[in-house]
Amino acid sequence: MTCDRRAVIIGAGITGTLTARAMSRAGWSVVLVEAAHVGAGSSSRTAAGIRQQWSTPEAVQGMRFSTRFYEQFKERTGATELPIRQNGYLFLAENERAWQAAQRRVQMQQEAGLTEVLALPTPALVERFPWIATDAVLGGTFCPSDGFLYPSLVYQESLRDAREHGARLIQGAPVEGCDVSGDRIVQVHTPKGSFGADVFLDCTNAWSRKLSRTLGAEELPVDALKRYLWFLGRDGALTGEQLSAMPLVITPPGVYCRPENLDTLLMGHAHPARHEEGFSYEDQDVIEPSFAHTGGLESAPFHAWEQLATYLPSVAEFSGIRYTTSGYYGTTPDHNPFFGYDRQRLNLVRLIGFSGHGAMFGPFSAQVGLQLCEAGHDLDAVEVEGESISLHRFKVGRAYDHHEAMVI
Numbered sequence: 550m551t552c553d554r555r556a557v558i559i560g561a562g563i564t565g566t567l568t569a570r571a572m573s574r575a576g577w578s579v580v581l582v583e584a585a586h587v588g589a590g591s592s593s594r595t596a597a598g599i600r601q602q603w604s605t606p607e608a609v610q611g612m613r614f615s616t617r618f619y620e621q622f623k624e625r626t627g628a629t630e631l632p633i634r635q636n637g638y639l640f641l642a643e644n645e646r647a648w649q650a651a652q653r654r655v656q657m658q659q660e661a662g663l664t665e666v667l668a669l670p671t672p673a674l675v676e677r678f679p680w681i682a683t684d685a686v687l688g689g690t691f692c693p694s695d696g697f698l699y700p701s702l703v704y705q706e707s708l709r710d711a712r713e714h715g716a717r718l719i720q721g722a723p724v725e726g727c728d729v730s731g732d733r734i735v736q737v738h739t740p741k742g743s744f745g746a747d748v749f750l751d752c753t754n755a756w757s758r759k760l761s762r763t764l765g766a767e768e769l770p771v772d773a774l775k776r777y778l779w780f781l782g783r784d785g786a787l788t789g790e791q792l793s794a795m796p797l798v799i800t801p802p803g804v805y806c807r808p809e810n811l812d813t814l815l816m817g818h819a820h821p822a823r824h825e826e827g828f829s830y831e832d833q834d835v836i837e838p839s840f841a842h843t844g845g846l847e848s849a850p851f852h853a854w855e856q857l858a859t860y861l862p863s864v865a866e867f868s869g870i871r872y873t874t875s876g877y878y879g880t881t882p883d884h885n886p887f888f889g890y891d892r893q894r895l896n897l898v899r900l901i902g903f904s905g906h907g908a909m910f911g912p913f914s915a916q917v918g919l920q921l922c923e924a925g926h927d928l929d930a931v932e933v934e935g936e937s938i939s940l941h942r943f944k945v946g947r948a949y950d951h952h953e954a955m956v957i
């Protein structure tokens with residue numbers, strides 16, 4: 550059977566594989582070209598938290614869809630394991646101003662359909678989470694259906710499903726050039742061959758500035774920022790069962806943590822970082838000494854550990870930081886992604902700029918990508934399972950006048 554709707558998807562991380570799955574299931578002939586291998590980018594280096602607690606109704610709606618998708622992942626993809634663990638997300642507030650703002654956000658989130666999110670003042674919070682320091686916070690917001698993902702399950706199983714619906718994966722195939730006709734891309738060139746299509750999708754996230762130059766597309770402001778994860782060994786009073794039941798916790802200074810397993814706590818921090826141009830595959834894993842757990846007691850991980858222990862005192866008893874990993878965020882000026890057609894290459898769809906949220910955005914990004922390709926032009930909103938979700942905060946060319954407030 551021939552298919553007259555051909556798509557080339559560039560980049561096989563969570564965004565590219567989920568989009569390949571959505572499009573091949575919708576009858577598109579899909580080729581997924583990947584510079585290295587599946588999951589070679591940030592998708593295999595992520596904390597993979599998923600939350601529906603956002604500061605705008607459209608992000609709440611989009612992440613409600615993503616959460617439902619991951620909850621129904623087995624039925625939707627034929628996978629045998631679930632890639633989501635719903636331990637919840639807990640944002641702590643330590644002063645009156647932050648606590649008032651948190652309660653207003655909960656009201657907006659509930660109005661946007663997230664009925665299970667709660668604003669818990671300290672007594673209720675400590676009753677539920679006895680490991681929180683009573684005197685350190687005024688309250689917290691908790692959503693029990695938030696949690697975290699197993700990213701390799703997401704991209705491997707999405708890819709399997711996409712292949713079962715006819716998609717082809719070409720690995721070791723960086724896009725290095727293209728042929729154009731007027732303002733449209735006709736085919737892209739890789740060392741493994743050239744691939745033509747009606748529509749091309751940019752799913753390269755932190756690499757998208759480089760791809761823009763290769764394709765003659767608009768260079769959108771997506772900055773590659775190095776981010777680290779540190780892994781602490783459990784010890785002291787907290788049991789393995791207590792640790793593994795913990796939600797993802799975000800403390801007021803921005804240090805966050807979640808259980809990695811019964812004996813390990815994952816910890817991260819949104820520290821200042823400079824944009825890295827022209828980084829390589831290997832650069833993803835280069836750890837600056839001041840961010841390494843081997844970098845001495847003045848290094849960033851020890852500072853983050855100390856801050857975390859102010860709010861979760863039992864963490865001070867843990868046995869030490871065992872290892873450090875790193876990867877890149879692809880960050881935009883307002884921390885919202887770009888979803889839309891390129892203004893220079895008119896058949897190029899951009900799904901980039903996830904600013905540390907691409908794992909949770911994945912299913913929603915794939916839906917948006919599919920609907921943009923089906924429409925052939927930009928959309929003001931997408932229809933997702935009977936709900937209309939506005940895209941105005943995600944448009945290419947928008948004013949950056951609303952910064953997502955809940956960024957880590």
Ligand SMILES: Cc1cc2nc3c(=O)[nH]c(=O)nc-3n(C[C@H](O)[C@H](O)[C@H](O)COP(=O)(O)OP(=O)(O)OC[C@H]3O[C@@H](n4cnc5c(N)ncnc54)[C@H](O)[C@@H]3O)c2cc1C
Pocket residue numbers: 559560561562563564565582583584585586587588589590591592593594595596597598599722723724725752753754755756760776777778817875876877878879903904905906907908909910
């Ligand atoms: C430390 C850390 C913590 C994070 N925590 C979270 C979190 O809690 N929750 C969350 O949702 N997100 C989180 N993120 C962000 C999330 O991991 C990313 O947003 C997400 O993985 C992006 O997926 P992607 O598929 O868009 O991009 P990637 O996974 O980076 O994939 C892009 C792919 O494009 C390929 N590529 C690049 N150039 C080319 C080319 N020219 N030709 C072909 N292929 C190319 C790359 O090799 C790569 O495989 C975190 C990230 C880091 C680093």
